[in-house]
Amino acid sequence: MKMTGDTLLKLTCFIGCILTCLSSRAPRARVDSGEIAGGRQYTYNNGRQFYSYLGIPYASPPVGNYRFKEPQPLRPWLGVWNATVPSSACLGTDYQSVDYGIIGQEDCLYLNVYTPKSPREDRPGSLMDVVVHIHGGAFMGGQGVNYSPEYLLDDNDFVFVTINYRLGVLGFATTGDGVLPANNGMRDQVAALQWIRRNIAAFGGDPDRVTITGLSAGASSVHYHMISPMSRGLFNRAILQSGSAYCHWSYAENVTQKTSRVAEILGCPTSSSEKIVECLRSRPARKIAESAIEFMRWLNNPFSPFGPTVEPVGVEPRFLPDIPEKLIAYDVPVLMSVTQDEGYCLTADIISKNAMDDLNTNWNEYLPHLLDYNYTISNEFLKSEIAKDIKKFYFGDKPLSIVTITKMVSDRMFGYSVSKAAQNIASTNTAPVYFHQFGYGGKYSYFVDPTYHSRGSYVSHGDETMYVLKINGITPHDNEEDTKMIKTMVNIWASFIKTGVPDIGNSTTWLPVSKNSADPFKYIEITQDQTFEFKEESNYGNYEFWSSLPLTEFNEIRISNDINHTEL
Known part of the structure; x- marks a missing residue:
């Protein structure tokens, strides 16, 4: 029997319920989709305890008919979600390996929350600053759980969040029209930021005091959120390390033509956008991710062939309505x-x-x-x-x-x-x-x-x-x-x-x-x-x-x- 994304979600939740409900000591939090149970970690210097909630879904799995669609709302789950096990990375480049192979899964829209205070012990009025880190990886690889706050939380009361988002072809392909507009990976990030705004108070975080941070493509992502109409009101400070939306590698060119070429590589018709998308939805996700190597001609360069690009006119809402240099950034430190x-x-x-x-x-x-x-x-x-x-x-x-x-x-x-x-x-x-x-x-x-x-x-x-x-x-x-x-x-x-x-x-x-x-x-x-x-x-x-x-x-x-x- 073929397992759908919803079935997999329910099965994971059921198993998680069994595991977490066995321990009454597990820290709990309630978000808009249900209750979750996390674990405990410790900082390196002071050995301060903090609570971790790993692999929390923020959107429906982008599989099957949801592949190449903007992130879809998440259905509530029954029981208690096991948030002690990291989720898979989104399908993308493994920069830890010598040959830069492909790792991850298509079902990957999860985030991780770390907080120094137990949600059940918090009192109203004591909400903390929130720090959201967007991982780098040239929009082609990486995952949120690779970064954690053992240093940052040693002497600071922050709620720290990392996120996954779709990468490479699966996250940034476009047919240049309304069939497959563009920037689903960036729309994933927006969905995660919206989830944080709705739910972060459950972990002791203040939704009105959010700093978004990022390294490399993560920094470029932060800059994109600073100029995107879809990200308005979701943060109030920004930290960019080694990247911006002005970096030539962070804005992808000819993505429509590249998407058509991916379809050709995988034996799909290219006579219409509908046929391209319909056929690519039938192909193995890993094969789609692997096809990006076609555009990396020397030592895996250019290293970011798929990434953000301007969406076509008529698509609403648009994450990127114009090239970055023509958009004014939000007025935040x-x-x-x-x-x-x-x-x-x-x-x-x-x-x-x-x-x-x-x-x-x-x-x-x-x-x-x-x-x-x-x-x-x-x-x-x-x-x-x-x-x-x-x-x-x-x-x-x-x-x-x-x-x-x-x-x-x-x-x-x-x-x-x-x-x-x-x-x-x-x-x-x-x-x-x-x-x-x-x-x-x-x-x-x-x-x-x-x-x-x-x-x-x-x-x-x-x-x-x-x-x-x-x-x-x-x-x-x-x-x-x-x-x-x-x-x-x-x-x-x-x-x-x-x-x-x-x-x-x-x-x-x-x-x-x-x-x-x-x-x-x-x-x-x-x-x-x-x-x-x-x-x-x-x-x-x-x-x-x-x-x-x-x-x-x-x-x-x-x-x-x-x-x-x-x-x-």
Whole structure:
């Protein structure tokens, strides 16, 4: 007998009821779909107990006829939901594996809630700030449960939430019309934020004091929520680490054509949108997820072939009604950052796969894929010329080097686009935007596996986040210097979450990004010595060079001097 999504949901609930009802000590909470029972965890420094509720469904499983549809309402369950076991990741890339295979399941729309106070012990009027973390993974992989608050909750009363959302083809395919509009993965995020607003008080959280945070694609997601009409009123602060909606990789191009190509790969007719969607609903979900490799031409680059894009006119509501650069962000305090050597996450892959000579020999062919501008050139015949211009700017007459490739990738992928997003938000809003560059390299690295190569002194993409949130498999709390940085970063986050102003003590004044885009870009650098240095730059990330290239992605990035903000 074929098991439907509803049947699976009921069976899981039934088994969970048996398991959780056996223990009267399990912490309980009641949400709008029913009662749940969670577990207990402990912080690393003080050993403080907190309560965890894992794998809570926030929408119906997006399977069968629900595949490629916006998230559907969840039906109430009977009994007590077992919230002690993490849910599966959404089908996507496994960045933990050497070959970047596919892991996860299609039934994946779940979230996790962590709270330092037992819901049954809370009193009215004592609601806590809420922190919602959106995982990264290039919109192609990752899962919420990989991040937990063992550091953040050590001395702070926050309710912490992580979420899953559909990824890759299953989350971002579109036929360019009302049949399959676009952005179902982002609509999943909105549904999760709406669930949080309705239910977070049951865990002691204040629905009117929500900070949304994210790393990489998660940071870009946060920026998208800041400009999406569907996310209005769902948060009041934002933290973006190593990403923005202005990053070229975070806005997908030609998604309609890519979706049609996926249909061809899987043997589906492409004569109409209806036939594409109907046929793809009959294909194995894993095969659909695997098809994305077709668009990753060199060392799994470009690494984000499917992601957010503008929905067609006539679809309502639209998560993204226009390109990001034309939309004004909500007027909320913002904390943004990049790491010192963002690009090492890609450079390390080139090293580990002995691909440096390959890149050097085939520079004009491979660079458009590595730097993801193959489809954003105003004139196709300029592709080789752009590759030559980039090589000349960064290397001159010198041979390729790890240091310079890392700088090139860092500027292209993160530096100019995250800083420009910060300047644009600051120039249009009254609330402050704070920016820092993270330059501390500790014992561990988020993306760089020491099994394959040494990280050296590089502070790579994602390295900052592991000092605020506990990331699976990484233990910076096991040594004194990293533990010191954990306390520093947690304090920055905690103070910003509570007040909208990050605290770094009295040694250095952290000035927000100027509201006049003509001013130098102001930021704080967190150094290897764990000090804070105030800096100003007029060309952060070599923006002037990148914006001089004939890439269509730059057509709309222009910073306005007018103050024109939108309230939440």
